[in-house]
Amino acid sequence: MSETAEPGLRERKKAATRQALHEAALRLAFEHGPENVTVEAIADETGVSRRTFSNYFANKEEALFYGDLQRMRQLAGLVRARPADETPWAALSAAAEEFYRELGDLDPDWMTRNRMVRRHPSLAAAQVQTFAALEREMAAEVAARLGPATDPLGLRSQLIAGTFLSVLRISLNVWLERRPDVGYWDLAGESLAEAGRGFA
Known part of the structure; x- marks a missing residue:
């Protein structure tokens, strides 16, 4: 034992x-x-x-962005757990909503670090690499839902995954910089719904 x-x-x-x-x-x-x-x-x-x-x-840089990597892996796991009959965009959006609703208010230290990243190009490059790893993982999840017959080259899967992560990233940047009177997920969720019309 x-x-x-x-x-x-x-x-x-x-x-x-x-x-x-x-x-x-x-x-x-x-x-x-x-x-x-x-x-x-x-x-x-x-x-x-x-x-x-x-x-x-x-x-x-890896040590600094370890928290991001953990959150991304958690998000990917939520996508993987979504019902198999959901479309890729619906699965991605529902997983993101579940993730951010559970996360609650964004941690002030985490927000401070994101601002710090934008002031230091070397760290911004490291963050891009971290997101690229998640994009590959997300694209693989999307590809599994689409199947090789629908997406033989994997191009559509990469476009969907890349668009999804770009919406989250841009929404975060706007939310941090402009501090609207809404929560981050309210802004990101609306942006995902708008972007997802092309993948319906």
């Missing part, structure tokens, strides 16, 4: 270390600016070695 429990404990410890490194990276970036943060500083802040850091992240 202990043999089955031990891997679970080990995985939880690894997840806790990864999360601690991510939070330390964000904290240091807020305090000193992302350009002044080093891998060594993140490791020291967390109380681990530089080598331990490298077991979890390839660089400081």
Whole structure:
């Protein structure tokens, strides 16, 4: 019985270390600016070695965007769980609504980091790479719904996934910059409905 429990404990410890490194990276970036943060500083802040850091992240950018990656994986999982008879756009939109309704009000630290990203081109590039990974995963989910007969080249799947993520990203940028008197999902949901008319 202990043999089955031990891997679970080990995985939880690894997840806790990864999360601690991510939070330390964000904290240091807020305090000193992302350009002044080093891998060594993140490791020291967390109380681990530089080598331990490298077991979890390839660089400081990965550590900074780990939270985004986790949220994206959660969103992809919600898409995967949607009923098989839903159209791709309906499944994507319903999964996004479920995700953001459960998330609730966006975390102030997360919003601050997004503003910080726009001020630092090197971090913006890293964020684009993170979103590209999600776009590939989303495109695969869409392709599974469309089937090879409908989308033999995978082009439609990539267009749908790319449009979906672009709507979420642009809605977030507008919401952060202009601070409308509506919640983020209210704005994003309306934008998704508008964009989705071409994929109905």
